[in-house]
Amino acid sequence: MKVVGINSSPRKNSNTDLLLSAALKGAKEKKSETVHLNLxxxxxxxxxxxxxxxxxxxxxxxxxxxDIYEIILESDGIILGSPNYINNVTAKMKTLLDRMADTVHCQRLLGKYSAAVSTAGGSGSQEVADYLNHSLFIMGASVVGRVGANLSEGDETFKHAVQSSYKLGMDLADAIALKTSFPDQQKEHEAMLQRMKELVTFRKDDWTYEYEYFKQKKWL
Ligand SMILES: Cc1cc2nc3c(=O)[nH]c(=O)nc-3n(C[C@H](O)[C@H](O)[C@H](O)COP(=O)(O)O)c2cc1C
Incomplete structure (x- = not known):
């Protein structure tokens, strides 16, 4: 089992990275090999x-x-971390996600699991973490959970978020080991694959690589 954690805070001693480190520690505790990347x-x-x-x-x-993409593709679990920057992810994280548009079309994360962590000064950390998970979800990953910590809620809340992140990492590793299926998400993955089949077929003269990829996968 391999789990990659990707931190997109530009700050050394980042709050978000503390949550990410705890999540990776939890995954490691459950026998995952972990890789920690800073964007x-x-x-x-x-x-x-x-x-x-x-x-x-x-x-x-x-x-x-x-270099990053190769590690993502060879991982069974992906944990993304971003602070809330103007109610969204950092520019660096968005830049990474934008480079993965083909991953959405080709549903390359099917069979993988995702989790996300985020911190905010005032509010919005949960929403940012949800966005991170949703981005991986539309690429095919199944979402295990997320932790968001708003620093305005005080030190105790942050300490609790660190513990929750550790548990999230363990849950992610368990989902990988048990190949946990989430029926509601499964349905949405099937619908997404169908939409992508239609899109790639419609654009087959232009998007020749993706059309061939779908044929090789025997999805068409
Ligand atoms: C450019 C920038 C934009 C921010 N925007 C928000 C925001 O919209 N809402 C909020 O609650 N905090 C905002 N913050 C505060 C950070 O989310 C908060 O300090 C976070 O914990 C930083 O994470 P880090 O320590 O991992 O870098 C912003 C900080 C920066 C530098």
């Missing part, structure tokens, strides 16, 4: 919507995105 260590360019990944399966940008 500030990686150069990631903005997606330019050139459609190259849809057409050829490769990105034209020369940066360090492939």
């Amino acid at each position: 500030y260590d990686f150069e990631i360019e903005y997606c330019t919507a050139c459609d190259s990944c849809y057409k050829t399966g490769t990105c034209v940008l020369m940066d360090e995105f492939p």
Whole structure:
């Protein structure tokens, strides 16, 4: 079992990263191999919507995105962490997610599990964590849970959030080990795959790589 945690706070000693570290510790406790990435260590360019990944399966940008993407694809569980920046994820996290549009079309995270952690100065951490999970969900991952901590609620609440993150990491590892199925999410994954089949078929003359990928998967 492999779990990757991706922190998108640019700050050293980040609150969000404390939650992420606790979640990874929980996953490790349950015998997962864990990898902890900080996005500030990686150069990631903005997606330019050139459609190259849809057409050829490769990105034209020369940066360090492939290093992160390879780890995501070889992981069974993914934990994303972002502070609330103006009621959303950090720009660096959004930049990473935007580079994964082909992952949505190809539903490459099917069979994987996700979790998310977030902190906010005042409010909105749960909403940001939900957005992170939803992003992985539309790529195919099953969502195990999330922890959001609003610092305005005080030290005790934050301490509790650290404990909850540790438990979240354990729950994620359990879901991977037991191949837990979430029937409601499963239904939505099936509907999403159907939508993607229709989209990729409709664009098959243009998005040749994705159309071939779907045929290879025997989804078409
Ligand atoms: C650019 C920026 C935007 C922020 N926007 C919000 C916000 O909209 N709502 C909020 O409650 N806190 C906001 N904050 C506060 C952070 O979410 C909070 O300090 C968080 O814990 C920082 O996480 P970190 O320690 O992991 O970097 C913002 C902070 C920064 C630097």
